[in-house]
Amino acid sequence: MKYTLAVLVENKPGVLTHISSLISRRAFIIESLTAGYTEETDMTRITMVVEAGDEYELQQVVNQLSKLIDVIKIIDLTGQDRIHRELALIKVKATPADRAEIVNIVEIFRAHIVDVNKETMIIELTGEESKIDAMCELLKDYGIKEIVRTGRVAISRAPISAKEM
Amino acid sequence: MKISGAQAIIQCFKQEKVEVVFGYPGGAVLTLYDALYEANFPHILPRHEQGAVHAADGYARATGKVGVCIATSGPGATNLITGIATAYMDSIPLVAITGQVTVPLIGRDSFQEADITGITTPITKHNYLIKDINDLPRVFKEAFYIASTGRPGPVLIDIAKDVFAATIDFKYPTHVNLRGYKPIGEGDDQAIAYVYQELLQAEKPLFFIGGGINLSDTSTILRKIVSHTGIPVVSSLMGLGCIPYDDPRNFGMIGMHGTYAGNMATTETDLLIGLGVRFDDRVTSLVDDFAPKAKIVHFDIDPAEINKNVRAQIGVIGDLKWSLAKFYEMVRKRPADEWEKQVAPWREKLLSWKLARPLTYKSDSKKIMPQEIIETISNYTQGQAVIVTDVGQHQMWTAQYYHFQRPRTLLTSGGLGTMGYGLPAAIGAQVGLPDRQVICLSGDGGFMMNCQELMTVADLNLPIKIFIINNQCLGMVAQWQRKFYGGRYAHSCLKTKADFVKMAEAIGVAACRLESKTDMPHIINEVLKKDGPFLVDIRIPEEEDVLPMVPSGAPLDQMIMGG
Numbered sequence: 001m002k003y004t005l006a007v008l009v010e011n012k013p014g015v016l017t018h019i020s021s022l023i024s025r026r027a028f029i030i031e032s033l034t035a036g037y038t039e040e041t042d043m044t045r046i047t048m049v050v051e052a053g054d055e056y057e058l059q060q061v062v063n064q065l066s067k068l069i070d071v072i073k074i075i076d077l078t079g080q081d082r083i084h085r086e087l088a089l090i091k092v093k094a095t096p097a098d099r100a101e102i103v104n105i106v107e108i109f110r111a112h113i114v115d116v117n118k119e120t121m122i123i124e125l126t127g128e129e130s131k132i133d134a135m136c137e138l139l140k141d142y143g144i145k146e147i148v149r150t151g152r153v154a155i156s157r158a159p160i161s162a163k164e165m
Numbered sequence: 166m167k168i169s170g171a172q173a174i175i176q177c178f179k180q181e182k183v184e185v186v187f188g189y190p191g192g193a194v195l196t197l198y199d200a201l202y203e204a205n206f207p208h209i210l211p212r213h214e215q216g217a218v219h220a221a222d223g224y225a226r227a228t229g230k231v232g233v234c235i236a237t238s239g240p241g242a243t244n245l246i247t248g249i250a251t252a253y254m255d256s257i258p259l260v261a262i263t264g265q266v267t268v269p270l271i272g273r274d275s276f277q278e279a280d281i282t283g284i285t286t287p288i289t290k291h292n293y294l295i296k297d298i299n300d301l302p303r304v305f306k307e308a309f310y311i312a313s314t315g316r317p318g319p320v321l322i323d324i325a326k327d328v329f330a331a332t333i334d335f336k337y338p339t340h341v342n343l344r345g346y347k348p349i350g351e352g353d354d355q356a357i358a359y360v361y362q363e364l365l366q367a368e369k370p371l372f373f374i375g376g377g378i379n380l381s382d383t384s385t386i387l388r389k390i391v392s393h394t395g396i397p398v399v400s401s402l403m404g405l406g407c408i409p410y411d412d413p414r415n416f417g418m419i420g421m422h423g424t425y426a427g428n429m430a431t432t433e434t435d436l437l438i439g440l441g442v443r444f445d446d447r448v449t450s451l452v453d454d455f456a457p458k459a460k461i462v463h464f465d466i467d468p469a470e471i472n473k474n475v476r477a478q479i480g481v482i483g484d485l486k487w488s489l490a491k492f493y494e495m496v497r498k499r500p501a502d503e504w505e506k507q508v509a510p511w512r513e514k515l516l517s518w519k520l521a522r523p524l525t526y527k528s529d530s531k532k533i534m535p536q537e538i539i540e541t542i543s544n545y546t547q548g549q550a551v552i553v554t555d556v557g558q559h560q561m562w563t564a565q566y567y568h569f570q571r572p573r574t575l576l577t578s579g580g581l582g583t584m585g586y587g588l589p590a591a592i593g594a595q596v597g598l599p600d601r602q603v604i605c606l607s608g609d610g611g612f613m614m615n616c617q618e619l620m621t622v623a624d625l626n627l628p629i630k631i632f633i634i635n636n637q638c639l640g641m642v643a644q645w646q647r648k649f650y651g652g653r654y655a656h657s658c659l660k661t662k663a664d665f666v667k668m669a670e671a672i673g674v675a676a677c678r679l680e681s682k683t684d685m686p687h688i689i690n691e692v693l694k695k696d697g698p699f700l701v702d703i704r705i706p707e708e709e710d711v712l713p714m715v716p717s718g719a720p721l722d723q724m725i726m727g728g
Contacts, residue, residue: 068291
C-alpha cells in the first residue's frame with residue numbers, strides 16, 4: 001500500500017543527503033519525494049510517497065526517519081482528509097492538423113498550454129496522479145516527446161498546520 | 166578575547182571534560198595540532214587512524230565517557246571509516262574530528278580531499294561540516310550531546326582547514342536547541358504495568374539482556390530484579406558481564422554459538438523480556454522461529470528497534486535507567502517467595518538442560534586447547550579483567566569460557582564484527598582505566614590487521630597483556646569451510662614464516678611462545694603479573710570448532726553440539 005508522509009526538516013545543507021542515504025540503506029521503497037520551502041524560513045517540507053507492505057513496515061520508515069537529527073516531525077497524511085496534487089509539464093507533438101484536438105483535450109482536463117512552436121506544444125497540468133496519467137494516455141496518440149512530473153505534494157484539510165498535529 | 170578555531174576546539178574539549186584524544190596529524194589538521202601542542206593537551210598517537218578510532222571506542226566502552234579521535238582530511242578521514250562503523254553498530258559514543266581542505270578548495274578534487282560527511286552519513290548518528298567558525302562552538306556542543314544521549318553513537322565533525330585559523334570570540338553554549346532530537350528518557354509507565362501483568366501470568370519467563378544494559382549502566386538494578394524474582398537470564402554477546410557468570414539465574418549467551426540451556430530456554434519460554442537488545446540475526450537465527458512460544462516484550466531507548474526484527478507484543482520505550490527502576494518498584498512489592506514459587510520449576514528445567522549439555526570440549530593430553538587458555542586466564546583474573554577481543558573463534562571462546570563478573574568488561578565488536586579491533590581498543594581501555602588489568606585476546610588473523618599498534622603499546626609502556634590464540638588459519642572461516650564447503654580451505658590458511666615473538670620484541674614489547682601444555686597455567690599466571698606490556702603467542706590445534714553451533718537458517722534448538 002502507498003502511504004503519504006509529510007516530513008518537516010531543518011533547512012540545512014546535507015539534510016537531503018541524510019534522508020536519501022537512510023532510504024537506500026534501509027531498503028525502503030519510495031515512489032516520490034518532493035521538497036520545498038514552507039511558511040517558516042528555517043524549515044523544509046518533504047512530501048514522500050512510501051510503498052510499504054503493512055503498518056509495521058511503515059512504522060519502521062517513520063521511526064528510522066525520525067531518528068535523523070534534522071527531521072523535526074513526520075505526519076502520516078494517508079488516513080487523513082487531505083488534498084494532494086502533482087504538477088506535470090508535457091511536451092507533445094502538435095502538427096497544425098492535430099492542434100485543435102489537443103486544445104480540446106487540454107480544455108477538458110482544465111490544463112494549460114504554456115508554450116507552442118511549429119512542431120510541439122507544452123502542456124501544464126495540475127491534479128491527482130490519476131488525472132495526469134489519464135491525460136498522458138490520451139496524448140500518447142499524438143506522440144509525447146517529454147514528461148516532467150513533480151511528484152506528490154499533500155496538505156491536510158484540518159484547520160491546523162502539520163507541525164501542530 | 167579572540168582565539169583561533171583550533172584553540173576554540175581545545176576549549177570545547179575542556180568544557181566537555183574530554184580527558185584525552187586519540188589522533189594522527191596531517192596537513193589539514195596542522196593548526197589544530199599546534200593548539201594541542203600549545204595547550205599540552207593529553208593526546209595518544211597510534212600508528213594508523215584506524216587505531217585512533219578503535220582506541221577512542223575502547224576508551225568509551227571501558228569508561229562510559231565519550232571517546233574522541235582526530236584525523237586529517239582525505240586518507241586520514243577515510244581510515245576512520247571501519248572504526249566509525251564499528252562504533253555505530255554497537256551504539257558507542259564517539260566524536261570523530263576530521264580536517265577538511267580549505268573552504269575555497271572544497272568540491273574541486275583538491276589534494277587530500279574526501280567527502281567524509283557524505284561517506285559517513287550511513288554510519289554516524291549525525292555529522293557536520295564546519296565551514297564558518299561561528300558555527301564551531303554550537304556544533305561541538307551538539308555533537309557531544311548527540312553522541313552521548315539517547316541511544317549513543319558516533320558523531321563526525323569535518324572542519325575546513327581555514328576554520329582552524331580563523332578567530333572567534335569564544336563562548337560555549339550552555340544548552341542545545343535541536344528541534345528534531347529529543348531523546349526519550351521517561352516513557353509510558355502504563356507499558357511497564359502491562360509487562361508486569363504479563364509476567365504474573367507467565368510460567369516460563371526469561372530475561373534476554375544485551376548491550377543496552379552496559380550502555381545505560383543499569384547492571385546494578387538488573388541484578389536486583391533478577392535476585393528478587395529469580396527469573397532466569399540469557400544474554401547476547403554484548404550483554405555478557407551484566408549478570409555475573411556464576412549467578413545461578415544466569416544461563417549465558419544465546420544465538421549461533423550460545424549455550425544449550427540458553428537456546429532451549431529461548432525456544433520454550435512463554436514470555437521473553439528483551440532488555441536493551443536489538444534481536445540481531447546472530448541471536449535469532451531463523452527469525453520466524455525465534456522464541457516461537459513466547460509473547461515478546463521489548464525494552465529499548467530507540468523506538469525504531471521495537472518491531473524492527475521481531476514483533477513485540479509490548480514495547481517499553483525509554484531509558485533503561487527509568488524503565489528498570491520502575492519495573493523493580495513493581496516486582497519488589499511481591500514477596501520473593503511468591504516469585505520463587507512461580508519461576509522455580511522453570512528455572513530448574515533450565516538447570517537440567519545446563520547440566521545435561523554444558524559447554525564442553527575435548528581435552529588433549531599434549532595440545533593446548535583454546536578453551537583451556539580462556540579458562541586459565543579467567544581463573545587467574547577471577548573474571549575481573551577488562552577483556553578486549555578481535556573477531557572470530559577466539560572471540561566466541563572468550564564469550565563462552567571467560568567468567569565475566571562485571572559490566573563493561575567485554576569489549577568486542579559485536580555488530581560489525583571488525584577484525585583488527587582488539588589491540589587498538591585495548592589501548593583505549595588501558596588509557597581510560599590505567600589501574601585495571603586489560604587483556605587483549607586476539608587471533609593470528611585479527612591481530613595482524615592492526616599489529617602496528619604494538620608500537621603505541623610499547624612506546625607508552627601500557628601494561629596490556631596480549632594473547633594470540635594462534636591456529637595458523639582464519640579459524641572461523643575455516644570452520645565454515647569445513648562444515649559447509651566440503652573442507653576446501655580457500656585462502657583461510659595463515660601458515661607463515663613470520664614470528665610473532667620476534668616481531669613483538671623488535672617493536673619493544675616483551676614476548677614468548679607457549680607450546681607446552683604443562684607450562685601453560687604458570688606461564689599465563691607469570692605473564693599476568695608482569696608490570697609492562699607482554700605478548701604471548703599460543704599455538705592451538707588448527708581444526709578446533711566453536712561449538713555449540715546453530716547453522717545459519719536453522720532455528721535455535723537445532724544445535725551442533727561439541728565435546
